[in-house]
């Protein structure tokens with residue numbers, strides 16, 4: 001295992017970089033050389049990159065050329081990050097409507113396209129140029145190295161999606177360039193747990209990365225079946241794509257006997273924030289300028305809508321892009337000493353804000369508290385669950401459990417809802433054999449079906 005890691009770090013990854021025109025390792029060295037930058041120095045660095053980005057956009061990107069002209073702006077107009085507010089926010093629908101005028105991959109010899117289905121469920125593909133891709137990968141490697149997780153270290157991804165058999169080229173790249181293996185966990189069953197256990201044993205000493213609910217669900221099945229994941233020598237568990245709740249972090253840390261690292265990214269801009277060993281979620285400010293706007297609809301207290309400007313990507317420049325996630329800025333300096341600003345990502349996506357019939361709004365955290373309590377009490381009987389808000393006053397609970405336990409589980413959820421919502425909402429409880437992931441392959445503990453129209457649709 002170690003020999004392969006050494007081979008990738010010193011031979012195959014450098015060769016891969018060279019063949020693709022990537023400059024990840026040199027950018028990684030630059031990032032690490034700048035690790036002691038103060039917040040002021042980081043802002044200066046951003047501003048310099050912002051001016052160069054604006055100049056390029058004005059020259060080469062039809063959408064921004066027109067926008068800058070209309071607002072009488074040039075690169076020189078940007079004297080501080082605050083001047084970005086002279087441009088309108090780029091919403092997902094604006095991006096969709098103007099994609100041809102924003103995305104100019106034809107100007108580049110090679111681009112890296114990333115596909116995702118956003119919170120709207122609509123698949124989108126956005127391309128990054130080689131320079132931007134190198135910056136993104138460098139920021140990711142830099143952040144992993146805070147934990148001693150270096151290029152070439154083995155990574156086992158526990159993903160929620162079935163994948164078609166990958167091409168030989170892709171299989172070779174994943175294995176011999178990235179040392180990355182993927183294991184699909186669609187249904188959380190005893191059979192999946194046994195299979196995953198064997199895969200993890202085979203990848204002893206790897207880093208495990210994946211969706212929170214998949215890893216958490218599997219870890220709980222291990223516990224139920226008397227398996228001890230701490231035996232597997234997993235170096236760290238890295239959670240992504242979903243909110244990591246504190247009770248899940250505690251459970252995973254204790255089950256696997258290793259650190260649990262939270263990562264936050266989006267396919268449009270790459271890695272956005274990464275947790276440091278002192279617990280701060282640091283923004284990748286060398287690559288991104290973050291703004292915190294009032295959310296389109298009122299959300300939980302002090303929640304802000306995250307707006308990002310990607311300082312590197314010229315193939316699809318995103319200036320003031322509305323990511324669609326609610327975050328909280330975290331202004332306190334971090335114990336790790338990094339000058340990179342921090343955010344808290346403990347709120348969830350805008351589509352996950354829960355609206356109630358009396359006009360109040362609550363965080364979906366509430367539903368996961370139900371999971372937390374259930375975990376300590378009745379939860380051992382609930383294999384998997386999902387709460388769906390069907391309309392303002394109607395919620396469905398789907399729970400997977402033994403038929404013998406159904407009445408007890410139903411009574412538990414009814415009591416929990418009654419206590420939390422005081423008779424405001426109706427509840428239907430169903431017991432499917434399994435709960436499939438959503439279209440993007442993610443399992444979500446809470447799904448709102450009344451977004452985007454929100455309360456008006458009720």
Ligand SMILES: [Zn+2]
Nearest residue numbers: 276280334336
């Ligand atoms: Zn920190």
